[in-house]
Amino acid sequence: MHVSLKTLIAASLALAMAACGNVSQQVAKDGGSAGELVWPSPESVTPMHKGGTFPNLANLRQVKAGFNKQQVSDLIGYPHFSEGVWGVREWNYVFHFRNADNDDVMTCQYKVLFDENKLARSFYWKPESCAGVLKETVPAPSVATPKPRVFSGDALFAFDSAELSEGGRQALDDLADELNGQGHAFRDVRIAGYTDRLGSHAYNQELSERRARAVREYLVTRGVASSLITARGYGESDPVKDCGDERREALIACLAPNRRVEVILR
Template sequence: MNMKTSKQISVVVAVLLALGLSACGDISRNVAKDGSHAQQLVWPKPDQVTPMHRGGTFPELNALRQVHAGLNKQQISRLIGWPHFEEGVWGVREWNYVFNFRDADSGQVSVCQFKILFDHDKLARSFYWKPDECARYMNPPPPPPPAAKVEKQETILSTDTLFAFDRYSLKDITDGGRAQLDALAAHLLDEKDRIAHISVVGYTDPLGSDDYNQVLSQRRAETVASYLIAKGVPEDLIGAEGRGKAEPVVQCEGQARSKLIACLAPNRRVVVRVASRSD
């Protein structure tokens, strides 16, 4: 071997040793045989990623969340790709990544480092994040809280007992009607902390014009709502609506007027519908 060849070999060995020492500086110390931990975790500098991974990557979250202990390197690479640094692929006991995560609300990007330690059989065993708070990205978002169950109650009040004939104002409410509304108001006040909404809907029979019946049903619904509010039921919980002759309960035909009016009585009503949150 001549002097020139000897010097070239020396240079190559020196370079290889330098590279080896450099690589060792970026690899964790004494990874346990079972891959559960390392005596000292060493994190490579993010700017030392391979050129194709410069700046880090945005992992697909569903794939990232499928990474778990027991996967081999091929399986992991299919989920999140090959490691981002030059620590090696097959013979090494750790892989390192630089991942970017964009916040859905603010749009800001967080940069996180992810490390996988492998056991002696090169199966993934333990996982680390830098900073630690980045581990939250590996966890699926919590399921939305279950929708609150809503209970619905309905009270039907006959307008024939609530109001004098063809009347609708507070002063026109009969004594029997006041007793019914007082009892209803007391019940609503007992339940007000659970109540989401109270709908007061007025109806008439089909006798008379559509416009007249619409106005009458609306006024009666508003009067009942006003009465309940005066008894202490929160105003912001109550809505009033008139539907005229819509949604008839009974159909009556071919009868004399007096009997027809009596037959149609169930259609003349105010319905109080209460939607409450269940415990």
């Protein structure tokens, strides 16, 4: 069956006229803008794209200005509408995106404008808020919890005492030298005193506070700025070791790790 040239031309013109309502008007030569953006009705997609598609978001993020049509189609497929026959300067899509938090689906229209050389130059969304899907979620940087410097209470003080021993002062001398050598590398020094569970709660709280203050006062005498140092006692809370019902001397030795002073630099 032979089809006349006039018939072919008429059919082509009909397709072109039908597409006029679906394409933007006065697309700039450089593809950077249009006199009027026209959005085709989502119901007028081609049969193979009926209902729109769920694009590969990683691929969609790769679409950039300067890509040719083959490169665009490799990433997100061919357009979902029949934009016409000659000189196509735009592609339109209907995309769906699923909300990972509540499984809701958001529907968006996406438009690519091409320059005279058919290279992608500008991109549009309807509604404009849909552009947010391209933003990659950047996880908040994890803030490492400062690791405390732990000083054995028995190394700093005699048992049941808040007076620094000679060995305790030497240990704090080394810490003071380190702090003074760091200059402004830290914002504050937090000193926490702990006791074991022997004795009353009130007594242990008071002893832990006196020990924490003793460490603070000594560091100040060694040149560490007093405004940077806070000291607090926590009594017998937060033990690091549990012990049974050993005889007193053995129990005192077993509970030694709980008698400590922690220094945290922030």
